[in-house]
């Protein structure tokens with residue numbers, strides 16, 4: 001065909017820039033599949049192994065809201081406290097690459113399934129828990145876990161109950177997350193031949209995953225802990241739920257500070 005641009009060699013960043021390959025980190029892709037996960041299984045959106053002596057968490061943000069059933073009524077304020085919904089439960093045996101705090105072997109995550117103000121970071125209000133499975137089982141499980149009722153959640157924010165089939169893979173940073181100090185030396189090697197407008201693909205893995213690199217859809221926004229340490233990526237939840245127009249929810253932690261403080265980020269298109 002006339003005007004055909006010469007074929008761009010099928011290269012990704014790893015072959016174009018050897019230093020990029022050096023940024024590889026192991027990630028565990030969780031590969032959720034809709035199903036009926038049990039309370040003793042790792043799951044996305046499944047029932048959580050919850051200790052009997054701990055009340056179920058509620059979100060009491062004053063003005064959380066839902067889009068409501070009537071599309072013309074865009075914001076229906078939901079008054080009062082609303083139960084959080086189960087998001088993720090990971091047992092150490094299923095995710096060997098995840099380093100648990102001493103004595104802990106279960107990670108649980110819940111959030112409020114309503115909308116919160118307009119700041120995208122406040123879209124969900126997550127809570128993260130490190131626990132010990134044997135202690136919970138010995139102490140008994142909470143028998144009445146409240147369910148959110150219709151009108152108390154935005155269905156985009158609630159994952160379908162899914163079993164997990166974790167697999168490990170090498171993960172790389174997104175374009176938006178490339179180290180700035182390397183950029184000056186990288187950029188000349190990335191210049192596109194005339195007639196090409198497609199940048200070589202990065203090798204970031206998009207999906208709900210533990211470890212590796214965040215699958216940002218917006219410029220990277222790594223949090224620091226209160227002592228000023230750059231936090232590490234703990235896990236990303238994306239793709240498997242709608243989250244409105246948003247890309248994902250990213251969790252981070254500082255392993256250098258006592259109690260392993262954590263934080264989270266949220267990005268929207």
Ligand SMILES: [Zn+2]
Pocket residue numbers: 059060061064082112113114115116125
């Ligand atoms: Zn809320």
Ligand SMILES: [Zn+2]
Pocket residue numbers: 225226227228229254255256257
């Ligand atoms: Zn710290």
